[in-house]
Amino acid sequence: MRYQELPPPSYLKSHVRYFWTLESNGVVHEPKILGPMADGCPGLIIQQSADGIFYQENKELPDLLLYGQTTRYTELHVTGSICSIGVICYPHALKSIFGLNADELTNSCMDLDILAVTKDFYLAERLSNAPSLTGKIDIISTFLFNQINKNSASADEITHFALSQIIESGGSIALKDLQQQLQLTERSFERRFKQGVGISPKLFSRICRFQNSLKQLKSNNYSKLSDIAFEHDYADQSHYIRAFKEFAGFSPYQYQKKSTKAEAGTNFLLMPK
Incomplete structure (x- = not known):
């Protein structure tokens, strides 16, 4: 391949x-x-x-x-x-x-x-x-x-701004503060974000944190798994492992084992059945 x-x-x-x-x-x-x-x-x-x-x-x-x-x-x-x-x-x-x-x-x-x-x-x-x-x-x-x-759909500048702030913070920005900065109710903020992005701001922030942690895991730039967890604002290592399994399908340790045996792209693994 x-x-x-x-x-x-x-x-x-x-x-x-x-x-x-x-x-x-x-x-x-x-x-x-x-x-x-x-x-x-x-x-x-x-x-x-x-x-x-x-x-x-x-x-x-x-x-x-x-x-x-x-x-x-x-x-x-x-x-x-x-x-x-x-x-x-x-x-x-x-x-x-x-x-x-x-x-x-x-x-x-x-x-x-x-x-x-x-x-x-x-x-x-x-x-x-x-x-x-x-x-x-x-x-x-x-x-x-x-x-x-x-495309006649006009750009939603508010959603674009919210996206940039969440991505820039690595998913760690306080969404309540962002919502207040945009002068939107929580319901309006979530509705506009879902229409423009497909998921809620909270879930998008969680995926951003997971992706940033994945980059660090791939680079081997850590001593212990708990280092990655704390650097990306997870409560502890167990919370990080649960989030990793949710988004990647397996634990960080299993991911590392699979990625050494499979061809790995940025966000997928190609594995034998």
């Missing part, structure tokens, strides 16, 4: 964090498990292999897949040859790119090809005719840029 991450073109940098590609070296005879973890970001997965198929809970997934916030560990099963392109977007992208209320796709996905704008752009046909991954990424980038320009 070959996994790589690529930066977006400059005109997408406020909407897309990065592209990723995953290719198998020939036919994959044994099914694989793609284990995405909660990362606070929606995105796209585009499968380009003629015989490669994604499944989730025994349900075949579309080749052009748009997904929302993932709040828990999930598994995608992959069979056949793999030639996939992923787009990891920023938390506000379902609203800012596609004009969708983000909470409609939380822990869910949809076939991107059913959107009228996709059909007008002939995205599937263009991708199937592109000879290289680079060419396909260029097509996807153009599609996203066109969609941004066509």
